[in-house]
Amino acid sequence: MVALNNHRKRxxxxxxxxxxxxxxxxxxxxxxxxxxxxxxxxxxxKYFSSPEWFTDNEPLSxxxxxxxxxxxxxxxxxxxxxxxxxxxxxxxxxxxxxxQNFADSTGLSIExxxxxxxxxxxxxxxxxPNMEGMDSNYEERLAVELLDDHEQDSYIHTHTVIEESDNxxxxxxxxxxxxxxxxxxxxxxxxxxxxxxxxxxASLLAAYLLAGDISRPVKKLVQQARYIAKGNYDTSxxxxxxxxxxxxxxxxxxxxxxxxxxxxxxxxxxYYNTLTNLPNRNSLIEKLEGLFSVxxxxxxxxxxxxxxxxxxxxxxxxxxxDLMIKDVGQRLSNLNDDSLTFHLGADEFAILLMTSDMETxxxxxQRLEATMDAPLCGEGTLxxxxxxxxxxxxxxxxxxxxxxxxxxDTALSHGKREMKAFQSYLPEMDAxxxxxxxxxxxxxxxxxxxxxxxxxxxxxxxxSNGQIxxxxxxxxxxxxxxxxxxxxxxxxxxxxxxxxxxLTLWVIxxxxxxxxxxxxxxxNLSIAVNISAENLKNPHFAEEMxxxxxxxxxxxxxxxxxxxxxxxxxxxxxxxQMLCELKNQGIxxxxxxxxxxxxxxxxxxxxxxxxxxxxxxxxxxVESDPxxxxxxxxTIRMAHDMGLSVVAEGIEDQQTLxxxxxxxxxxxQGYFISRPLPANELxxxxxxxxxxxxxxxx
Ligand code: C2E
Ligand code: CA
Ligand code: CA
Numbered sequence: 001m002v003a004l005n006n007h008r009k010r011x012x013x014x015x016x017x018x019x020x021x022x023x024x025x026x027x028x029x030x031x032x033x034x035x036x037x038x039x040x041x042x043x044x045x046k047y048f049s050s051p052e053w054f055t056d057n058e059p060l061s062x063x064x065x066x067x068x069x070x071x072x073x074x075x076x077x078x079x080x081x082x083x084x085x086x087x088x089x090x091x092x093x094x095x096x097x098x099x100q101n102f103a104d105s106t107g108l109s110i111e112x113x114x115x116x117x118x119x120x121x122x123x124x125x126x127x128x129p130n131m132e133g134m135d136s137n138y139e140e141r142l143a144v145e146l147l148d149d150h151e152q153d154s155y156i157h158t159h160t161v162i163e164e165s166d167n168x169x170x171x172x173x174x175x176x177x178x179x180x181x182x183x184x185x186x187x188x189x190x191x192x193x194x195x196x197x198x199x200x201x202a203s204l205l206a207a208y209l210l211a212g213d214i215s216r217p218v219k220k221l222v223q224q225a226r227y228i229a230k231g232n233y234d235t236s237x238x239x240x241x242x243x244x245x246x247x248x249x250x251x252x253x254x255x256x257x258x259x260x261x262x263x264x265x266x267x268x269x270x271y272y273n274t275l276t277n278l279p280n281r282n283s284l285i286e287k288l289e290g291l292f293s294v295x296x297x298x299x300x301x302x303x304x305x306x307x308x309x310x311x312x313x314x315x316x317x318x319x320x321x322d323l324m325i326k327d328v329g330q331r332l333s334n335l336n337d338d339s340l341t342f343h344l345g346a347d348e349f350a351i352l353l354m355t356s357d358m359e360t361x362x363x364x365x366q367r368l369e370a371t372m373d374a375p376l377c378g379e380g381t382l383x384x385x386x387x388x389x390x391x392x393x394x395x396x397x398x399x400x401x402x403x404x405x406x407x408x409d410t411a412l413s414h415g416k417r418e419m420k421a422f423q424s425y426l427p428e429m430d431a432x433x434x435x436x437x438x439x440x441x442x443x444x445x446x447x448x449x450x451x452x453x454x455x456x457x458x459x460x461x462x463x464s465n466g467q468i469x470x471x472x473x474x475x476x477x478x479x480x481x482x483x484x485x486x487x488x489x490x491x492x493x494x495x496x497x498x499x500x501x502x503l504t505l506w507v508i509x510x511x512x513x514x515x516x517x518x519x520x521x522x523x524n525l526s527i528a529v530n531i532s533a534e535n536l537k538n539p540h541f542a543e544e545m546x547x548x549x550x551x552x553x554x555x556x557x558x559x560x561x562x563x564x565x566x567x568x569x570x571x572x573x574x575x576x577q578m579l580c581e582l583k584n585q586g587i588x589x590x591x592x593x594x595x596x597x598x599x600x601x602x603x604x605x606x607x608x609x610x611x612x613x614x615x616x617x618x619x620x621x622v623e624s625d626p627x628x629x630x631x632x633x634x635t636i637r638m639a640h641d642m643g644l645s646v647v648a649e650g651i652e653d654q655q656t657l658x659x660x661x662x663x664x665x666x667x668x669q670g671y672f673i674s675r676p677l678p679a680n681e682l683x684x685x686x687x688x689x690x691x692x693x694x695x696x697x698x
Contacts, residue, residue, distance in 0.1 A: 001027050005038055008090060013421045015064075015071045015091035017041070021084070023051045030067070031093075042067060047695020054087055063094070065163045065170045070094040070112055070124055099127030107184030108156060108176035115169040124170070129180055154178055170575050190280045217245045221252055233260040270356050273343035275322060276329035284342040284350050288401035291352075291394070300393045302351040303408035304332070305416070307386040308566070308596060309347040315598045316381060321347075324376060324383055331371045331385070339364065350408070351376065356393040365422055377626070378646075381598055386617075388416050392425040417488050435482060440493055452478050455510050456676035457527070459685075460647060460669045463661050466693065468686060472528045472562070472669065473511045474676045475503070491532065505544065511559055512552040514679055523683070528590060529562045531686055533567030537574070543582035549585075560588035560611075565597030568607060583608035590647070595631060605642065612639045619670070623655045648689055 004027050006015035016038075018027035018518045019392040028041030043049075043066070046075040053062055053075060064073040071091030078086040092098070094112055102110045102128070112124040155177045162170040215421045217239040222235045233256060233613040239249035271283045279287075281586050287555040291297050306328055313321035325347050332349055342350040354366055366385075390412025397403030407425040415423030453475060458471040494500040511527045518525050536539050549556070561582065568591070579589055590611035593606075595618050599607075614635055632648070639646045648660045651670030660668060674685055 001029070004088070005029055007088075008038070009036075011090060013090035015041070015066070015073065015089075016138075017048075017073070017089040017091070019048045019054070019075075019088060020076075020086040023048045023054075026086070031603040048432075059169055059463075062245050063162045063170075064091060065114075065168070068114060070162060070170055072098075088144070094125055096125045096127060098408070103129045105184060105188060106174075107180035108174050108696035110175045112162075113171045113173060113599060115171070116167070120658060129176065129184065156181060191536075213241075213245075217241065217249060221249065224252065224256075228256055228259065233263075236522065245402055264468040271343065273329075276326055276343045278329050278333060278341055278343040279347075280342060281344045281350075284344070285401050285405075287340065287352065288404060292400055296395075298354075298356040298394065300353040300356050300391055301404050301408045302353065302389050303344075303393040303405075303412045304351065305388045305412055306347040306394070307388060308598075311566045311569065311597055312383065315600075320381075320383075324385065328385055328387070332368075335364075335367060335371060343675060344483075356396070361391070370476070381600075383598075386421070388421060388423075390415050390423045390425065397425050418486075419488060436489070439479075439485065439490055440497055443477075443490055443493060443499060444498070446477060447499060447506060449461075450506060452480065453510075454478060454678065455507065455514065455523075456678055457514075457682045458669060458676040458683070459674050460528075460667045461673050462667055463665060468689065469524065469620040470526050470667065471682070472676075473514075474530070477506055477542070489623040495534045499539075500532050501538055502528075504531055504535050505548075508548055508559065512548055512554055515554065517557045517679075520626075520682075521683070523686070526557055526560060528562050529591065530562045533564070533570060533575070536567065536578045537571075541578060542585060543549060545582060546585055557588060560590060562590045562592040562613065563609075564592045565594050565599050567597075569597045569599045569603060572603055572606070576608070580608050586600070594635065601638070610657065611647060612642055612644045613647040613649050614665075616670070619648045619650045619656060619660070620652075622648075623653075623659045629659075632660075632665075633663050640664065 004016045004018055014031045016027070016029040017025060018654050020026050021280065025041075025043050025046055028044040029038040030041045031037075032039055041690060050062070050064075052076075061074040062074065063069045071093050073089050073091035075087045075089040077084045078088055099110050099112065109126070109128045111126040113121050114124050115121050145651065155287075156176065157173075157175040159171055159173040159354065162172055164170075183422065216236075220239060226233070236253040237249050239246050239594045241249075271279060271286075272279075273280045277289075288301070291299055306325065307325065309321055312324055315407075328340065328347075329343055329349065332351065333343075335351075338354050340352040342352070344350050355361070368389075372385045372387065375384050377383075390408050390410065392398055392404050392407035392411060394404050397407045410429045411423045411425035414426075414429050415421070454477075455473045456476050457471040457473055461468055461470040462470075463659050463698060475487050475491075477487075477490055479485050491500070494503045507529055511529050515525070515527055539542075548554070552558075563575075563579070568579070583589060588611070589607075589609040590613055591607060591609050593615040594612050594613045612635070614632055618628045618631050618635075620628075622632050636646050645666040646664075647667040647669055648665045649669045650666050651657050651672045652670055656670075657668055657672060674682075677685055
C-alpha cells in the first residue's frame with residue numbers, strides 16, 4: 001500500500017489501484033477532495049468489475065467510473081520474470097479542468113453525464129470553449145440551433161456511453177458549432193507549426209551545446225587515459241562541472257592515483273622482499289649484471305641459508321620463523337662495511353662483497369659470526385642463529401650473473417652436506433653434483449647387494465668408571481667408483497627416494513649380527529643405531545623391530561635406537577605414539593642432537609626416552625663459551641631430574657672432557673676418545689685401551 005501510494009504521489013494520480021491475478025482488488029487509493037491525502041477506495045477487497053481489460057499483457061488505458069466520478073485509468077502488468085502476477089493502475093479524475101482543456105483545444109463543448117435512477121441525469125464535469133469573438137449567450141444560441149435543427153451542417157453533436165451497468169450509465173456528450181471546431185483546428189495548427197519550428201531550433205541548439213559540453217570533457221578524459229597508458233601520472237584532468245562528467249573526471253583522477261600507488265607497490269615488490277624490505281633476487285641480478293659489464297671487477301657473492309628454519313616453523317610457528325628471518329636480515333644489513341645484503345626469499349639471503357681477496361673474506365666472516373652470536377629471544381625460547389654460507393668469487397668462479405649465482409649455490413649445498421658453516425666454491429663440486437644424481441640409483445644396488453655398505457662403531461665412555469660398554473653404529477658406503485661416501489651425502493637421498501626403511505633394516509640386521517659375534521668373543525657391547533624421522537612414519541616399524549629381536553634371539557638391551565630431536569618435534573603426536581610402542585617392547589631410546597630441535601620441556605617429558613645426547617654444536621665450545629656452558633649445565637640437570645642419562649657427543653679435547661665430567665655428564669663420545677672405527681679395528685682399540693688403563697694403574 002505504501003509503495004502504491006508513493007508511486008501515486010510521484011505521478012500525482014488521483015486514483016491508484018492494484019489487482020491480483022485472481023482479479024481481486026488488493027489495494028485502492030483515492031485522493032481526498034481538495035487535499036493531497038488519500039483514502040481507501042470502496043472497492044478494495046472486491047473483484048475488479050472489468051477483468052476483460054487484462055487479457056493482454058500490454059499496458060492499457062480505459063475510462064473508469066467510481067463513486068460518481070470518472071477516471072482515465074492506465075494499467076500496467078506487474079511481472080516477476082516473464083510471469084504476470086497482477087496489475088497496477090493509476091487514474092486521473094476526469095473533472096471540469098480536463099473537460100475545459102478539451103473544450104479549449106477543440107472549440108467544442110464536452111459534458112460527462114451520469115445517469116443514476118431512471119432518467120435522472122447529473123453532470124459530472126463540463127467544459128465549454130472560450131473563443132475569441134464568441135458572445136456571452138453562445139450556449140443559448142447553440143441550444144436554439146440544436147432545437148431548430150435546420151442547419152444540420154453547421155454544428156456537431158455526438159455522444160458515447162463510457163460505462164453501463166445495472167443501475168447507472170456514464171456518458172460523454174460532445175457538441176458545438178462546426179465553425180468553432182475549424183477555428184480551433186486552425187489556431188492549433190499555427191500553434192503547432194510555430195511550436196514545431198521552435199522545438200526543432202531549440203533541439204538543434206541544445207544538441208550543439210550538449211555535444212560540446214560532453215565531447216570536450218570526454219576528449220580531455222581520453223587524452224588523459226592515453227597519457228596514463230604511457231606511464232605519466234603527474235597530471236590530473238580538470239573538468240569544471242558538477243554533473244556526471246565532473247564526477248567521472250573526479251573518479252578518473254582517483255583511479256589514476258590508485259593505479260599510481262599500486263604500480264609503485266608492484267614495482268617495489270619486484271625488487272624488494274616484502275618481509276624484510278631488503279632488495280631481492282631481481283635486484284641482485286641487476287646489480288651483478290652491472291658489475292659484470294665493467295671489465296676486471298673483483299667481488300664475492302655469498303649465498304646464505306639459515307639453519308633449522310623448518311624446525312623453528314614446525315615447533316614455534318611461522319610467526320617466530322618470520323621473526324628469525326627478519327632478525328637475521330637486520331643483522332646482515334647492519335654489518336658495518338661495504339657489503340650489500342639481498343633477501344632471495346624464504347630463509348635465503350645473499351651478500352655482495354666488493355673484494356675477492358681471501359683474507360678480507362675471512363675477516364668479514366669473523367665479523368658476521370660475531371653479529372650472529374647473541375641468541376634471539378622468541379616465544380620464550382632462545383634461538384641460536386646459525387647460517388650455512390657458500391660463496392663464489394668473480395671473475396674466476398663465474399663470468400656472468402647466472403653462473404656466479406649457480407656456483408655460490410653449489411658451494412652452499414656442498415657446505416650443508418658436509419656440515420660446514422662457510423664453504424668456498426671449488427671446481428670439483430660440479431662433478432660432485434652430478435655424482436649425487438648417480439648415487440640415487442647406485443644406492444638401490446648397494447642396498448640389494450649389501451657388500452658396499454659397512455658399519456663403523458664409535459665408543460661411548462662412561463665417566464663413572466672409564467669403561468666402554470656402549471657404541472654408536474655409523475653407516476659407511478664404500479662406493480665402487482667414488483670411494484667412501486659419507487652418510488650425510490646419502491641418508492637424505494635414501495629418505496627422499498623411499499629407501500630409508502630398507503637402509504635402516506640393513507643397519508639393524510648388521511648391528512645385531514655384529515653384537516652376537518662380539519658376544520661370542522666375550523665382548524659385551526651394546527650398540528646404538530640411528531633411525532630417521534621417516535622410519536617413525538612407517539606403521540609397521542615397531543613390529544619389524546620386534547621381528548629382529550626374535551630372529552636373532554637378542555637380549556633386550558643389545559641394541560638401542562637414536563632419534564634426532566627434530567624428527568620428533570616435526571610431528572610429535574605420531575612420533576611419540578611410535579616411540580611408545582617401541583618403549584613398550586622394552587627397547588631403549590635416545591634423543592639425538594638435543595638442543596637443535598627446540599622441543600619444549602613439556603614435549604621432552606612426553607618422550608619415552610631414557611637418554612639424551614647433547615648436540616656437538618654445544619659441546620664444541622663448552623669449555624670457553626659461557627652461553628653454551630649455561631645450556632649444557634641446565635640440560636644435564638634437567639635430564640637428571642627426569643631420570644635420563646646424558647651423553648655429550650663431539651668431544652675433541654681433554655679440557656672439554658674434564659669440564660663435562662665436572663658438570664655431571666654420564667657418557668662421553670667424540671674424536672678425543674675415538675673416531676668411528678670398523679669392527680675389527682674397534683676390537684684392537686678396545687684391547688689397547690685396556691692395556692693403557694692397566695699400565696696407568698700399575
Ligand atoms: P650423528 O648421529 O650425530 O652421528 C655423529 C656424527 O658425528 C658422526 O658423523 C660422527 O662421525 C661424528 N663425530 C663423532 N665424534 C665427533 C667429534 O668429536 N667431532 C666431530 N666434528 N664429529 C664427530 P657421521 O658418521 O658422518 O654421521 C653423520 C650423521 O649421519 C649422523 O649424525 C647420523 O645422523 C647420520 N647417520 C649415520 N649413520 C646412520 C645410520 O645408520 N642411519 C641413519 N638413519 N642415520 C645415520
Ligand atoms: Ca647419532
Ligand atoms: Ca648426534
